[in-house]
Amino acid sequence: MVDPAVILEILERIAAVPAGSTVTVPLGPGGHDEATHTLSAWCARTGNELVGIRDGAVTVRRGRAPDPLAGVExxxxxxxxxxxxxxxxxxxxxxxxxxxxxxxxxxxxxxxxxxxxxxxxxxxxxxxxxxxxxxxxxxxxxxxxxxxxxxxxxxxxxxxxxxxxxxxxxxxxxxxxxxxxxxxxxxxxxxxxxxxxxxxxxxxxxxxxxxxxxxxxxxxxxxxxxxxxxxxxxxxxxxxxxxxxxxxxxxxxxxxxxxxxxxxxxxxxxxxxxxxxxxxxxxxxxxxxxxxxxxxxxxxxxxxxxATAIDEVRRRFADQRARADAASQWFPCA
Incomplete structure (x- = not known):
């Protein structure tokens, strides 16, 4: 079971960042698989995205990651x-x-x-x-x-x-x-x-x-x-x-x-x-x-x-657009 304090910390920290940004919170003791299941379900209910769990910490994105190829004709x-x-x-x-x-x-x-x-x-x-x-x-x-x-x-x-x-x-x-x-x-x-x-x-x-x-x-x-x-x-x-x-x-x-x-x-x-x-x-x-x-x-x-070469071009292009979008995110000063 995920410690409720972890959920509360995610809520507090994610409220202070713009949509599309991520927060990383220590997970504490507990099983990886159980934490993944619980946090995935919580993110689905709240409209956020579980980026991953690694090295005893969970990373969550506020909102859903936009499709970096959206808007391309x-x-x-x-x-x-x-x-x-x-x-x-x-x-x-x-x-x-x-x-x-x-x-x-x-x-x-x-x-x-x-x-x-x-x-x-x-x-x-x-x-x-x-x-x-x-x-x-x-x-x-x-x-x-x-x-x-x-x-x-x-x-x-x-x-x-x-x-x-x-x-x-x-x-x-x-x-x-x-x-x-x-x-x-x-x-x-x-x-x-x-x-x-x-x-x-x-x-x-x-x-x-x-x-x-x-x-x-x-x-x-x-x-x-x-x-x-x-x-x-x-x-x-x-x-x-x-x-x-x-x-x-x-x-x-x-x-x-x-x-x-x-x-x-x-x-x-x-x-x-x-x-x-x-x-x-x-x-x-x-x-x-x-x-x-x-x-x-x-x-x-x-x-x-x-097909592999085309996928690689698309991946690099998507990463490039995602980086450009992230660089233009609103920065909360107050």
């Missing part, structure tokens, strides 16, 4: 989407590439065997969308096979600079499933000068041509722009231009330049400031695709099982 919960870096080499050397990709970058490909397993385990883990990125995926000779593995499992988005839709690469594109695949093509300005200053001479014209080819081939096309943070509010001309290309407003993605990878400037994005997007590369599982070439965002080097 369903579409942004970690593990809703799975990003995969198919490769890191690229036909361009953009001066703000977060993945440090270029023609000289090592390929570091995931490969079809790992992508096949990831796609299958993604379905089992409740993932609703797969996203393939690079590097430039169209440099891969088996890209149509990689995409087929993914679209057979889940709706898939493929990020590309849109510049390589010709010859055998165009034939690979034509073999992809138009009903399950969205192409996301990068375009950073309404004019060639600005876009080309970051991505290379002639890249704007070829990207626009790529958008039109993809549309003519019957694919859904999303256009994504990377702009300096100071310019992200000056969007009306950009949206009007994308409208003129026939890009649906929901498929017009504007993002601020991040200070990652090759970028010398941009907004600072850290694990603490980002809602995670589970991202897999040949090196492991990362917090977010924006930092998939940076060790500070590496979650685990173990890619499989995928």
């Amino acid at each position: 369903d579409g942004r919960l970690p593990g809703t989407r799975l990003w995969m870096y198919t490769n890191f080499d690229c036909n361009l050397a953009c001066d703000y590439c977060c993945a440090r990709s270029s023609p000289q970058t090592a390929r570091r490909a995931l490969g079809i065997d790992r992508i096949r397993r990831l796609a299958a385990e993604a379905v089992e883990s409740g993932v609703s969308e797969l996203i393939l990125t690079g590097g430039e995926p169209f440099l891969l000779p088996d890209l149509d096979e990689l995409v087929a593995v993914c679209t057979a499992a889940l709706p898939t988005t493929l990020l590309t600079n849109g510049m390589l839709f010709r010859g055998h690469r165009l034939e690979r594109l034509r073999r992809m499933d138009r009903t399950r695949l969205t192409l996301q093509i990068s375009l950073d300005s309404t004019t060639p000068e600005v876009h080309d200053s970051h991505r290379g001479k002639g890249s704007w014209e070829r990207a626009v041509a790529g958008i039109r080819i993809a549309q003519d081939e019957g694919f859904r096309v999303r256009v994504a722009a990377t702009l300096p943070a100071a310019q992200t509010h000056e969007l009306e001309p950009f949206h009007k231009y994308l409208d003129s290309l026939g890009i649906d407003p929901v498929d017009q993605v504007i993002r601020a330049l991040a200070h990652r990878g090759n970028a010398d400037t941009g907004i600072e994005l850290t694990v603490e400031s980002l809602v995670p997007e589970v991202t897999v590369t040949a090196e492991g599982v990362y917090w977010h695709p924006i930092g998939a070439d940076d060790t500070d965002q590496l979650v685990t080097a173990e890619i499989f099982p995928l």
Whole structure:
């Protein structure tokens, strides 16, 4: 039996702390199992939470611990989407590439065997969308096979600079499933000068041509722009231009330049400031695709099982939010 004095002390001390805070009280003599049963029942009746009994003391939380993932939009919960870096080499050397990709970058490909397993385990883990990125995926000779593995499992988005839709690469594109695949093509300005200053001479014209080819081939096309943070509010001309290309407003993605990878400037994005997007590369599982070439965002080097990696990202995110909530608790001064 639990000494009634223990209950009285818990009551007195818990009344002086804010909701969500904990108190720890010496338990005194008695059996652990009996104390657990009695205190669990008392907490259930009073709307509090038994955190645990350890080293002769009981810890109780005032009220119930909030769900740290509550309030996160369903579409942004970690593990809703799975990003995969198919490769890191690229036909361009953009001066703000977060993945440090270029023609000289090592390929570091995931490969079809790992992508096949990831796609299958993604379905089992409740993932609703797969996203393939690079590097430039169209440099891969088996890209149509990689995409087929993914679209057979889940709706898939493929990020590309849109510049390589010709010859055998165009034939690979034509073999992809138009009903399950969205192409996301990068375009950073309404004019060639600005876009080309970051991505290379002639890249704007070829990207626009790529958008039109993809549309003519019957694919859904999303256009994504990377702009300096100071310019992200000056969007009306950009949206009007994308409208003129026939890009649906929901498929017009504007993002601020991040200070990652090759970028010398941009907004600072850290694990603490980002809602995670589970991202897999040949090196492991990362917090977010924006930092998939940076060790500070590496979650685990173990890619499989995928469910374990997703659970670890969710656990860390929940702990991070819980710490932030605890840090902002009201402190009773009177």
